Amino acid sequence: MALDPGRAVYPWLLAAVMLALVLRPLARPAGADSFPFSSYPMFAFGRPSALTDVHHLVAFDAAGAGRPVPPKLVANDEVLQAEATLHRAVRGGRKTSAALCKQVAARLADDPAWADIVRLDLLSDRYDALVYFAGDTTPIRTKRRARCEVPRA
Amino acid sequence: MSVPVNMSERTPRLRAALTTVDAWFRRDAPAERLAALRMLVGGFATIYLTARVVHLVSFVDFPARNFTPVGVVSLLSAPLPAPLVIASVALSLILAPAFTLGWRFRITGPAFAAALLWVLSYRNSWGMVFHTENLLVLHVLVLGLTRSADAWSLDARRPAAPPPPGAHGWPVRLLVLVTLATYVLAGAAKLRLSGLSWVDSDLLRNYIAYDNLRKLELGDFHSPIGAALVAHGWLFPPLAATSLALELLAPIALVGPRLARAWALAAWAFHAGVLAVMAIFFPYPLFGFGFAPLFAVERLPLWRWLGLRGRDLPAPP
DSSP states (O other): OOSTTSSSSSSHHHHHHHHHHHHGGGOOTTTTOSSSSSOOOOOTTTTTTSSSEEEEEEETTTTTOEEEEOOOSSSOOOOOHHHHHHHHHTTOOOOHHHHHHHHHHHHOOHHHHHHTTEEEEEEEEEEEHHHHHTTTTOOOOEEEEEEEOOOOO | OOOOOHHHHHHHHHHHHHHHHHHHHHHHOOOHHHHHHHHHHHHHHHHHHHTTTOOOOGGGGGGGGGGOOOOGGGGOOSSOOHHHHHHHHHHHHHHHHHHTTSSSSHHHHHHHHHHHHHHHHTTOOOOOOOOOOHHHHHHHHHHHHTTTSSSSGGGGGGGOOOOOOOTHHHHHHHHHHHHHHHHHHHHHHHHHHHTTTHHHHHHHHHHHHHHHHHHHHTOOOOOHHOOOOOOOGGGGHHHHHHHHHHHTTTGGGGOOHHHEEEEEHHHHHEEEHHHHHHHOOOOOHTTGGGGGGGGOGGGGGHHTTTTOSSEEEEEEE
16 A cells, blocks of 8 residues: 555655645735645734834723733734734724624623723724834824723622 | 656766765754754744733634634634634643654644644734744754654653664754755845845834834833834844844854854844834744754753753764
């Protein structure tokens, strides 16, 4: 049987299949991605401009002071998974954004570390990333996608 | 019918070239090297899956609308029911030590490779494709489909027919080829998507600033080093050129063991740099496992400490 690791043809067969699958992304459109046979486009796009749009959830206390909601309360412990979840909600429109806002607000309500929080805003902020790290962290533009109260018993 | 003269001249040359490539690819290596790679990669996978188990089952709470299947998970049109997600993660956790210890490997080798492929593909099927586990899965696929449990395994304790000559060298070659190919692909992606402007413009600087900013605003860790460095634009073209060269020139590691070691060290430094300036952690290469196929890992003191002894091991290639 050709698929027996002991057969002479097997090394070349497995090598040909594996290398063809690994190199296949070269034959696909640039930027197309999959797993585990990836084109590894993660850093390849670069960014022609320092202008950066960030969708994020900000938690506000009664005095109006805000702080970002961490990834594990938005999706899981992966920040990029949280970003993808927020991006999808914003792209889905008001209803989807509001649904995510309420879902996260319910999680905050169960967490004593967030007992002071009264409401959440899902914001799309635009920054100049270079200016931001030079000290000016004020967004150039802010768009509120959803607002929801944190349910308290 | 007579063969054209130039064809008949070419045929022996082609045959000689193919014979050379075949001899290079199938150059033998001790069974212990492949076994050591199985234990290193399998050990890493076991610890990784255990450490990430909460994360891997966290997707049961994700809304179905976020499901964006990739790879083998594209067979599904909707997310799996929660018990099946938990069962698949549990199965991979059960198979991982069997793979690592080489127990019933003809079954557990391919089975663990398939389970790991499934579980990690599923985790990448929620709108974000990560790139930290690809090489681990590729290595497990190669190891699981080859005779990597002929030595230093529970199977090796039972009497068995001797393996065919040359059975343990080519899988190591294949692991090396797959490793290097992934780096070449990453370099090629930069050229395809951004061209040489990836090197001679602010693309990398802006990317590092953007990446750190989004992490800060999303309430996660960021790199204070990267945040400080983006003020110095002159730093980034040389950094970009070095990383691109490292990726595109990865095949130089095939030239010989010295170049292989030098390239592996440079690639490790690249990942350390990514961690330092973007707080992105690639554990598999950073802990050295990703580069293990480039080394005579059967000579690590770890194996003597574990009481494993090789036969008279030849010098590294």
